[in-house]
Amino acid sequence: MSAPAPAPRARGGVSRARVWSLVAVPLAVIVGSAVLGAAVILLSEPLIPGRQFDPLLWLTAYEAMIQGAIGDPQEWAALDFHSLVSTLVNTAPLVFGGLAVGFGFKAGLFNIGAQGQFLVGALGAVIVGVWLHDAPAPLAIAGATIAGMAFGAAWGFVPGFLKAFAGAHEVVSTIMMNYVAIQLLAALVSGPLKVPRSPQAITFDVGNAAFPVIPFLQPNGHLGILLALIAAVGVWWVLYRTTWGFEVRATGASPDASRYAGMRPRLITVATMTFSGMLAGLAGVCVLLGVTKSMTSSFGTTVGFDSIAVALLARSNPLAIVPAALLFGGMRAGAGLMQIQAEIPAELVDVIQAVILLALVTSPVIRRLLHADTRGSHGTETAASPAAEAAR
Amino acid sequence: MTGQSGTIQAPALEMRGITKRYPGVVANDGISLEVRPGEIHALLGENGAGKTTLMNVLYGLATPDEGQILLDGEPIRIAGPADAIARGINMVHQHFMLVPVLSVADNVLLGEETMANRVFLDRKEAHRRILELGRKFGFEIDPEVKVSALSVGWQQRVEILKALYRNARILVLDEPTAVLTPQETEEIFAVLRRLADQGHSIVFISHKLYEVLAIADRITVIRRGRVVGERRPAETSEDELAELMVGREVQLTVDRGTSHPGRPMLRVSGLEASDDRGHPMVRGVDLEVRAGEILGIAGVAGNGQDELVESIVGLRRPTAGAVTLDGANITGHSPRALNEAGVAYVPADRHRFGLILPFSIADNLVLTSYYRPPYARGVVRDGESIERDARSSVERFDVRTPSVTASAATLSGGNQQKIVVAREFDRELKLLVLDQPTRGLDVGSIEFIHKQVIAKRDAGTAVLLVSAELDEVLEISDRIAVMYGGRIVAVLDGPTADKNDVGLLMATGGTARDGAQIAKASA
Numbered sequence: 053m054s055a056p057a058p059a060p061r062a063r064g065g066v067s068r069a070r071v072w073s074l075v076a077v078p079l080a081v082i083v084g085s086a087v088l089g090a091a092v093i094l095l096s097e098p099l100i101p102g103r104q105f106d107p108l109l110w111l112t113a114y115e116a117m118i119q120g121a122i123g124d125p126q127e128w129a130a131l132d133f134h135s136l137v138s139t140l141v142n143t144a145p146l147v148f149g150g151l152a153v154g155f156g157f158k159a160g161l162f163n164i165g166a167q168g169q170f171l172v173g174a175l176g177a178v179i180v181g182v183w184l185h186d187a188p189a190p191l192a193i194a195g196a197t198i199a200g201m202a203f204g205a206a207w208g209f210v211p212g213f214l215k216a217f218a219g220a221h222e223v224v225s226t227i228m229m230n231y232v233a234i235q236l237l238a239a240l241v242s243g244p245l246k247v248p249r250s251p252q253a254i255t256f257d258v259g260n261a262a263f264p265v266i267p268f269l270q271p272n273g274h275l276g277i278l279l280a281l282i283a284a285v286g287v288w289w290v291l292y293r294t295t296w297g298f299e300v301r302a303t304g305a306s307p308d309a310s311r312y313a314g315m316r317p318r319l320i321t322v323a324t325m326t327f328s329g330m331l332a333g334l335a336g337v338c339v340l341l342g343v344t345k346s347m348t349s350s351f352g353t354t355v356g357f358d359s360i361a362v363a364l365l366a367r368s369n370p371l372a373i374v375p376a377a378l379l380f381g382g383m384r385a386g387a388g389l390m391q392i393q394a395e396i397p398a399e400l401v402d403v404i405q406a407v408i409l410l411a412l413v414t415s416p417v418i419r420r421l422l423h424a425d426t427r428g429s430h431g432t433e434t435a436a437s438p439a440a441e442a443a444r
Numbered sequence: 445m446t447g448q449s450g451t452i453q454a455p456a457l458e459m460r461g462i463t464k465r466y467p468g469v470v471a472n473d474g475i476s477l478e479v480r481p482g483e484i485h486a487l488l489g490e491n492g493a494g495k496t497t498l499m500n501v502l503y504g505l506a507t508p509d510e511g512q513i514l515l516d517g518e519p520i521r522i523a524g525p526a527d528a529i530a531r532g533i534n535m536v537h538q539h540f541m542l543v544p545v546l547s548v549a550d551n552v553l554l555g556e557e558t559m560a561n562r563v564f565l566d567r568k569e570a571h572r573r574i575l576e577l578g579r580k581f582g583f584e585i586d587p588e589v590k591v592s593a594l595s596v597g598w599q600q601r602v603e604i605l606k607a608l609y610r611n612a613r614i615l616v617l618d619e620p621t622a623v624l625t626p627q628e629t630e631e632i633f634a635v636l637r638r639l640a641d642q643g644h645s646i647v648f649i650s651h652k653l654y655e656v657l658a659i660a661d662r663i664t665v666i667r668r669g670r671v672v673g674e675r676r677p678a679e680t681s682e683d684e685l686a687e688l689m690v691g692r693e694v695q696l697t698v699d700r701g702t703s704h705p706g707r708p709m710l711r712v713s714g715l716e717a718s719d720d721r722g723h724p725m726v727r728g729v730d731l732e733v734r735a736g737e738i739l740g741i742a743g744v745a746g747n748g749q750d751e752l753v754e755s756i757v758g759l760r761r762p763t764a765g766a767v768t769l770d771g772a773n774i775t776g777h778s779p780r781a782l783n784e785a786g787v788a789y790v791p792a793d794r795h796r797f798g799l800i801l802p803f804s805i806a807d808n809l810v811l812t813s814y815y816r817p818p819y820a821r822g823v824v825r826d827g828e829s830i831e832r833d834a835r836s837s838v839e840r841f842d843v844r845t846p847s848v849t850a851s852a853a854t855l856s857g858g859n860q861q862k863i864v865v866a867r868e869f870d871r872e873l874k875l876l877v878l879d880q881p882t883r884g885l886d887v888g889s890i891e892f893i894h895k896q897v898i899a900k901r902d903a904g905t906a907v908l909l910v911s912a913e914l915d916e917v918l919e920i921s922d923r924i925a926v927m928y929g930g931r932i933v934a935v936l937d938g939p940t941a942d943k944n945d946v947g948l949l950m951a952t953g954g955t956a957r958d959g960a961q962i963a964k965a966s967a
Contacts, residue, residue: 294823295815298807305800312759312789312797313811314780 074372078365078412082379085407086114092403093396113394117401120389121382135385137273141343143374143381145170145335147280149359150377151287152208152331154368156222158291159324160304165211165226166332167356168233169204173333174340175237176203178255178347179245181340185259192261193275197337204333205326207233212325216318222325234352241349253349263342276338281374283334288370300324332356361405364412380405454517456481456645457502457533457614462511464497471497472508473669479614484636484646486660488653490689490886492856494669495649499616503535504528534607535616538623540599542591548602549574549587552609577608581638596744597628601635608639615639616647621655625744626914626947633659651689651886652915653682665689690888698894700939701902703922706735707770709906710756710875715765717751724763725751727930731908733875738897738907740921740938744950745912748930750792753879753910757789758782770874783812786874790864790881792910794857798864801853805845806834808852809867841866842892858889869896873905880911894920914950918943928953 090110097105106112123135149166156163163169181196207229214220242253263274291297302310303320311317335355344351358380365379366372383405387398455478464472472494479485489495500506502513504522512519515531522528528535542551549570571587578584583601591599600620607615617636621629636659640646650656656663657677665673665688673688686694710733717726725748733739743749754760756767758779767775769785777785791797799808810819810830818829834848843862845855852860861881868876878897882890897920901907911917917924921938926949933953936946948954 293825293827295820295825296823298814298825302800302803302811305802306796308796309798309800309811312779312791314778314783 074367074369078367078376081365081408081411084411085404088407089400089404090114092400109394109396113390113396113400116393117383117386117390119393120386133269134271137269137271139378139382139385140269140273140277141381142384143377144274144276144280144342145338145355146358146362146377146380147284147374148331148335148338149355150362150366150373151283151370152328152335153359153363154366154370154373155287155291155300155331156324156328157363157368158304159300159320160307161212161215161321161324161328162223163208163211163226163325163328163332164223164360165207165229165356166328166335166359167352167354168226168230169207169329169332170336170339170356170359171230171233171237171352172207173200173204173336174347174351175233175240175336176200176333177261177337177340178258181258181261182245182256182346184261185257187260189260189264192259193263193341196258196261196341197334200333200337200340201330202333204336205330208329208332209322209326212322212329215325216321230356237347237351238349241347241351245347255347257346258341261341262345263338272343274342276342279334280338280377283331284370284374287331291370296323332359335359358405361409361412365408455479455514456483456516458514458517459498459502460512460514462498462501462508462513464501464506464508470669472501474511475666475669475671476511477664477671479645479647481613481645482640482643483661484640484648484659486648486650486656486663487666488650488656488663488685488689489666490651490888491858491884492886493666493689495666496618497669498666499535499618499647499649502528502533502616529610529612532611532613533616534610534612534614536600536603536607536618536620538619540603542599542602544592545590547588547590548585548594548605551591551602552587552606554606573609574605577605581608581635581642583635595628596623597625597631600624600632604635604639612644614645614647616649618649619651620648621650621652623745623912625951626943627951629655653685653689656685657682667691686887690886694887694891697919698891698898700738700898700920700922703737703901705737705922706904708732709735709770710908711768712752712756713766713768715752715755715762715767717748717755717760717762719751725930726755726762729765729927729930729932731925731932733906733908735874735904735906736901737922738901738909738920738938740909740911740917740924741927741932742911742914742917742924742946742950743927747927749910749927750879752927753789753877753908756908757787757877780812786872787877788868788871788873788875789877790861790868790879792879792883794860794864799852799860802851804849804851805838805843805855805863806831806848808863809834809837809848811867837866837870841870858885861885861889861893865893865896869900873900876900876905876907878907878909878911880913881909882911882916883913890916914943914946918946926950 093110093113094107097103097109120135121139123133127133127135149170152166152169153163177196177200180199181192184192184195187195211220211222211225211229214225215222241255245255246253247256263276265271266273266275266278269277291301299310299315299320302313302315303317307317339353339355340347340351362373362376362380366376383401387401390396390400391398458478460476462472462475463470475494475498477485477487477498487495487498497506501508502522504524504527513522514520520531522531522533543554546554549567552574553570574587575584585598585601585605591602594602604615620632624632636646636648648656648660657680660677663675663677663680663685664671665675665685667689672691675685710731712729712731715726715729716724719725727748729752731739741749741752751760755762758777758781761776765775766773769787772785774782774785795801800811807814807830813819814825819826831848837843838845838848841862843855843859843866845859852863855863865881876897881897882893885893897907897909909917909921918938918941923938924936924941924946925932926934926936926946928950934949
């Protein structure tokens with residue numbers, strides 16, 4: 053009404069500084085990790101017998117990795133975008149996983165069990181997918197997807213419930229649930245779900261339940277990519293535009309104040325872990341219905357663990373999770389070509405990823421080193437804990 | 445300004461033209477301060493005036509952009525707290541830095557281990573010095589007693605002892621009386637006097653005017669980072685100091701008017717409650733607060749007030765007894781149910797309970813009402829109406845902020861508390877529960893909040909006020925209940941209650957007879 057007019061302009065000015073403070077640390081971390089990766093290449097070169105020392109091998113490696121992730125102009129000219137599409141395919145499950153872990157962070161919960169929820173999500177999708185393999189595609193896809201979501205949700209519900217009503221710390225219980233998931237998957241794939249008389253522990257194909265390829269994203273860009281984008285916007289909307297999201301963020305930022313305000317932190321904990329598990333389950337659905345279409349006992353990349361790094365890099369912001377997942381997805385997609393062209397093992401990607409993760413976990417320290425954080429310098433009241441930092 | 449040339453003693457400590465800038469703020473703007481040997485020098489100012497920054501500069505925690513510090517006339521640079529201590533500058537913080545499970549001697553030795561040789565502590569020597577210092581300054585204490593067994597007043601003396609043990613010549617005390625009863629305050633003043641008489645220099649930081657007048661030899665008032673005046677107690681008054689401090693005329697005591705109590709609104713009977721570890725803290729409390737009156741609960745912190753309040757507002761389940769609101773039983777109801785029934789609560793710890801600091805002002809204003817119209821339609825929040833109402837609240841409650849989307853953490857303590865008050869007061873209320881509503885606030889904000897409380901009372905709300913600040917209870921309560929050891933030991937008439945009587949009841953609980961007598965005498 054009679055509110056002062058300059059407010060929006062002031063906000064714009066603040067947000068530029070804020071954007072910088074949000075981007076500065078992740079950027080520094082990524083560049084720093086790449087430099088360390090290069091150092092690893094340089095240092096390990098002499099260890100390989102019979103190989104000429106090449107001081108620029110790291111450059112070749114990164115070139116190959118980037119080419120593997122985005123392709124090159126010649127391909128683009130031929131309208132061949134398979135490298136980019138392959139990045140997107142690697143990105144989609146990381147978006148779901150990153151959203152799962154990030155949503156937990158927002159409520160102050162560390163869902164380290166995204167890997168287990170990811171595995172059982174895929175398990176749910178393959179069980180129902182195989183069962184509905186010759187049903188009409190929309191029905192088969194919906195059935196398998198919902199099953200995967202339900203499995204993941206159940207896997208998140210258990211630690212959430214234990215946390216809320218028995219005080220069991222979610223980090224411990226989700227890690228244990230990861231092991232249960234791994235063993236359960238191995239048992240089912242080599243037992244009841246196994247194709248009879250197959251020499252290999254493998255399930256049947258999901259048939260009609262497989263995600264269709266999106267026409268613009270040939271050769272293998274599937275429906276899951278679209279779903280991941282929708283999920284990112286959806287989770288953002290839930291967190292910032294609904295009363296439930298407000299409760300989740302309030303509980304994460306201050307459990308005491310939210311209890312005082314009449315919220316019920318226990319129920320919110322259970323609901324958050326369940327929702328988080330459901331999102332991680334969707335990551336499993338995405339890989340199973342979109343890529344592998346059947347399950348072997350070796351199913352299970354480290355999507356669930358990589359998701360933690362994605363969420364940390366994005367500081368749990370659902371929209372920032374998309375670019376963060378793209379970075380990791382791109383590295384995964386480019387690792388193959390790097391291995392072929394530079395003869396660097398694809399595992400270098402794991403090294404870089406691990407360095408990023410380590411750096412992010414210690415990011416309050418890095419923040420201080422960069423002096424990126426000038427808040428609270430004239431008052432001790434705003435001292436923020438690392439956990440609150442991650443939750444924000 | 446006092447004539448420099450005529451002074452007999454050279455200053456022990458001199459800070460000249462100290463300027464410290466932080467991004468967007470000048471925390472200290474050319475502040476000069478001199479403290480002579482044997483002088484108690486009070487530094488008076490509101491929160492955020494720059495007192496803490498100035499002391500951080502002195503303690504080596506902040507580097508000044510301009511200005512110098514002189515110790516005995518010699519310019520020095522203080523590299524950090526350890527350096528400051530080595531030069532004889534010591535600080536006693538508002539929140540004690542003691543380890544409760546250790547003995548007095550251990551606490552004194554902490555960080556300053558007197559070594560008999562390279563490996564073992566020389567406890568004998570430490571004991572001897574602690575006893576000697578105690579004797580010298582009039583507070584002998586058993587070095588082997590555990591700090592947790594000491595009263596707050598004695599814990600503070602241990603802090604002072606720590607400083608003296610490190611050969612402090614200049615002692616800075618940050619709001620030393622905030623946690624003390626009137627009797628303890630007098631005792632600590634006696635100790636400080638004695639220290640000064642023996643040649644120590646004392647910097648006494650406070651925002652309590654009458655205390656500053658009672659103890660200081662000189663008073664320096666700062667406002668917004670600048671020195672706005674220097675006075676001697678004899679030549680000034682509380683009113684003048686308040687005006688200097690705030691920059692305008694202030695009503696120090698709000699005119700409480702006369703109360704017109706109506707029907708009983710809150711009734712607590714036989715209430716018992718335990719703390720988180722299961723110790724009984726509230727042991728049979730009976731209370732009645734009528735519509736249109738303020739009942740103040742006075743008591744030394746830790747006598748069950750927290751548990752009593754939490755039991756009334758639904759944050760703690762009482763183990764026995766009943767709470768009724770306007771005739772309806774509300775024992776054990778949830779905070780939300782109570783909120784909807786017309787109970788408002790201003791918690792003591794606004795950072796932990798009252799606010800979510802990283803959240804915006806607008807979000808904090810709807811913390812208890814976010815789920816209902818007009819702030820939500822179904823599960824979807826209505827950002828527009830949240831912000832619109834927030835702008836109106838911010839204006840009416842005079843919250844100083846550039847925008848309602850700024851986070852609560854960016855505000856000063858006074859403005860933060862105004863948000864809590866705006867949220868809790870701005871509706872029809874039956875019962876208003878206030879727990880230390882003005883803790884740590886500046887004079888201007890206290891005045892504002894007290895006026896709001898009185899207005900609420902006059903509108904027919906029952907007000908229950910709990911405060912460890914006895915002055916606050918005395919100032920605005922219509923009746924005063926003294927809580928001791930989990931019980932109400934006396935109920936006195938507010939306007940006529942005597943400060944010393946209440947202080948005595950707080951400290952000792954009195955016997956039931958004493959309480960009745962005092963109650964009678966002051967009625």
